[in-house]
Amino acid sequence: MKITFFKYQGTGNDFVMIDDRDQSFPVSKELIASICHRRFGVGSDGLILLQNAEGYDFRMVYFNADGGEGSMCGNGGRCVVRFANDLGLFSDHTKFIAVDGEHEGTVSGDVIRLKMSGVKDVQRYEDYDFLNTGSPHYVTFVDQVDEVDVVNIGSEIRYGSIYGPQGGTNVNFAEIIEENHLSVRTYERGVEDETFSCGTGVTACALSASLRNDWQSPITVETIGGTLEVAFQQNANGEFDDITLIGPAVRVFEGVLDTTPTR
Ligand SMILES: N[C@H](CCC[C@H](N)C(=O)O)C(=O)O
Structure with missing residues (x-):
């Protein structure tokens, strides 16, 4: 199976990014780990699927380089905001959903701003x-x-x-x-x-x-x-x-x- 991917990086934290709006990516720990592997694969710290989500511009699904579904990734979140902008999903302000809830992002020139979850404790x-x-x-x-x-x-x-x-x-x-x-x-x-x-x-x-x-x-x-x-x-x-x-x-x-x- 052939899958088009993009590589993004935010301050050197690098990610394989996949437009998975049709949810055709065959999620498996082994496949994701092999894609992220720096010798046998593309090489990255993680892999992100951009999917459709009702009520939002998109959903971010993040996996660590070992193929396990991770918790939130801040640099990955900034990269997926850039990716969604590159795909034309929004012009300067976006609202999306990730594993830890809702996030907002803005793009202004080189700078991506990502609103993170609140910290109570x-x-x-x-x-x-x-x-x-x-x-x-x-x-x-x-x-x-x-x-x-x-x-x-x-x-x-x-x-x-x-x-x-x-x-x-x-x-x-x-x-x-x-x-x-x-x-x-x-x-x-x-x-x-x-x-x-x-x-x-x-x-x-x-x-x-x-x-x-x-x-x-x-x-x-x-x-x-x-x-x-x-x-x-x-x-x-x-x-x-x-x-x-x-x-x-x-x-x-x-x-x-x-x-x-x-x-
Ligand atoms: N690189 C990410 C963190 C990923 C989190 C992951 N390593 C975990 O907690 O499992 C970031 O920019 O926030």
Whole structure:
């Protein structure tokens, strides 16, 4: 079976994107993992299906590189907004549905803004915070993020901490560069590696830093793959809403997949 696909990336978090409005994509963990594989397939951190959804411009269905259906993906959400715009599904403002609920997005030149789910509960501990920004994130602050062994420490926390048994967590290491400015590296579950950027992780780090340092919105976050901005509001109960993830998302190429097994 031949399937046309597109490759998108947002700050170096890359995705295979498929227009699945006719729902013909043969979803299977093995097929998706083989497409995302960087040696045997196209190579990506995840795969996204754009489907029709009643009452919305589209539905985003996200899978991690291991082929498992993931929770929300912030950079993938920004990329699918760009994809839907490229397909002509909306002109500058869109409303779509994803696994964690409704999202809004806007396109203005190079910049994609994605409204994220609200965050009610931040579990705070001395050495780290744990919060769900659409996906679960462990956030710890370090002095020199460049020096961190992200893969080894990240996988230890992902599998070994109390978060391991419940489906695991993504693990973020954040360094404060100056007020309202962070540098973040992320170990992503489902990719089981460091990625160049993680949108829900960057969002989690920004919210955690604002709580710990009393910073106001917006917060700028450097990742390996580029710069993102997180804007938010905190209501009287301390909950975060109107969270927006802002940054570039671009189409890289298109191609045709042969879904007969590649290995
Ligand atoms: N890269 C994504 C996160 C994917 C989440 C996934 N790794 C999981 O929690 O299973 C992002 O930009 O938010």
